[in-house]
Amino acid sequence: MQVVAVPGLPRIDSSSNLAQLIFEASIHWPDGTAGLTDGDIVVITSKVVSKAEGNVVASDNRDELIDSQSVRTLATKHHARGTTRIVQTHHGLVLAAAGIDASNVEAGTVVLLPQDPDASARRIRKELETLTGKQLAVVITDTMGRAWRNGLTDNAIGIAGLFALDDHTGKQDQFGRTLEMTVIAIADEIASAADLVKGKSFGIPVA
């Protein structure tokens, strides 16, 4: 498996055509090949998808904003820096502050999650497939904390052209025992793999 950053993307805003920019980027693989080919998976940080879709709003009232993006609050914690709320969004995602993000955006604004990340993934996939003539998959990611573990990892919040889960239940292991629980979240693992080559604070949002 080869994982590379898509270099040289400009700052993304609502005038950006993400698929076109990714298509024009100089993608070079360890095996010496270049560009996108059949079976490649393009992993895109949700923040730039939201920026390209114009899903950026004024950050005046953070609490109201979180409410507007949530269907319920699961946990609230008060701490030195303020209040953290773990909520469920209208997408069904459970995460801190409804995924509203104030980093790497213009002062005074925040980025919301894409309204329909699966639809965004399908649209970008279709555009990229038209541009490249290749069969591709697209994963849109967001960075999330985890219960009971320190640190954040990237997960898939929207996908097109691949399955989110690889279900091994019912298959047999090497000793003939039927697997009961083994459903691997491959889209999330792909999101995490891509995060290792992307640069959070350095503006590399696509791998």
Added chain:
Amino acid sequence: MQVVAVPGLPRIDSSSNLAQLIFEASIHWPDGTAGLTDGDIVVITSKVVSKAEGNVVASDNRDELIDSQSVRTLATKHHARGTTRIVQTHHGLVLAAAGIDASNVEAGTVVLLPQDPDASARRIRKELETLTGKQLAVVITDTMGRAWRNGLTDNAIGIAGLFALDDHTGKQDQFGRTLEMTVIAIADEIASAADLVKGKSFGIPVA
């Protein structure tokens, strides 16, 4: 980034020398190079570490076994297949059934987690570095469910030669805003990336 499975490993038991077997494996990279080199990270499923360490026991009383590996129970759920308990282990890990695993083991036995996964990682790293003469890192993984998300992903439970967390807090983003929350769980992301090339039911435990 290149991620490859370590092929051809035999079934591991308490007579196996994992470092020696990994050293002797035919590791081929997409860029045409072979073998381990400086900076490579060897990712090993905890199950084979436990097997090599002889940490396999009779599966007679699963509930007592879970108790013996736990310091507290966080949640208990009764369902059609039995009872699932989310517990905290003596390591501090929170996971289902204390990580006790009945898949890919001899009938009538289960595999416990390594007693001290960081120590196991350090030992295997040292042995591999001696064999190869290269500077390496080792990550020992386990497969875990997540609160609020379907499917399992691989996480790091023991490491040597790298940091578990990449702490960006205090750094500035592209707009000069100081990052407050951004601590990336890179060891877990490495575990997930490696899982994409390993084969759960097909006996490829190392990448």
